[in-house]
Amino acid sequence: MLDRVNSSDPAPPRAARTRAARQQRIVEHVLAQHSASAAELVELTGVSLMTVHRDVDELARRGLVRKFRGGVSAQPTSVFESHSEYRRTVRLAEKNAIAAAALAMVEPGSSIMVDDSTTALALVRRLEEVGPLTVVTNYLPALEMLKEMSEVRLIALGGEHSRTHDSFNGIACMESIAAMSVDAAFVSTSSMTGSMTYHQEQEVVLVKRAMLESAARTVLLMDGSKAPRRALHQLLPLDRFDDLVVDEQMAEPLVVEMREHVRVTVAPQHPE
Known part of the structure; x- marks a missing residue:
């Protein structure tokens, strides 16, 4: 789903590891629940609403989720196909x-x-x-x-x-x-x-x-x-x-x- 760090590569900065783990958690939650509100993701991750929006924007660019007004979804639309996972x-x-x-x-x-x-x-x-x-x-x-x-x-x-x-x-x-x-x-x-x-x-x-x-x-x-x-x-x-x-x-x-x-x-x- 999200890219994993190769054990032979130098360790990424702590902030990058934290961001990747948080985004992984967001994706797993949305896949399990089919959709989630931004407020729900704030409660899930314990970060600010702005940080959640940045994470969701990145995940949407990568095709892992679909962003809509007020939340995020894993479900398809007429122009968006759901992620394989x-x-x-x-x-x-x-x-x-x-x-x-x-x-x-x-x-x-x-x-x-x-x-x-x-x-x-x-x-x-x-x-x-x-x-x-x-x-x-x-x-x-x-x-x-x-x-x-x-x-x-x-x-x-x-x-x-x-x-x-x-x-x-x-x-x-x-x-x-x-x-x-x-x-x-x-x-x-x-x-x-x-x-x-x-x-x-x-x-x-x-x-x-x-x-x-x-x-x-x-x-x-x-x-x-x-x-x-x-x-x-x-x-x-x-x-x-x-x-x-x-x-x-x-x-x-x-x-x-x-x-x-x-x-x-x-x-x-x-x-x-």
């Missing part, structure tokens, strides 16, 4: 249900590509059940999981690291994707309607499009909280995907509309 803590049951259904679409011995979504990450956790597989991804948390799976041949997509998404993007990533052809791509995105998909950031849109273009089969993984919602940039129409996997929280009228454009699987949510 926050997205990994929400809708866990729904993502696990979607992943269980999507796993049946992964063929042993095939090559697949997964994006930097936390819904696809839930699928990654299960891939050792299928192996052997070749898996291609730009998502650092997925790389960390996959490198421990003996039945997975892992290919990492390079590029510029995004702190917000904890993934590699940009020109180098897109060029790497363009040189590949995989059997299936499993992706998610921030929002959708009954006929269109969206994301807040154009760079992320371009990488996801490249992934989908490289795949013989395309599978979209979406939980019910993402619809009906729009974001700043259109990703692709729903009829450009082969399959859509949703959870039981997706509104039935939306599912009916989606089925006019794509094959839809509604994943049953089993109690843990």
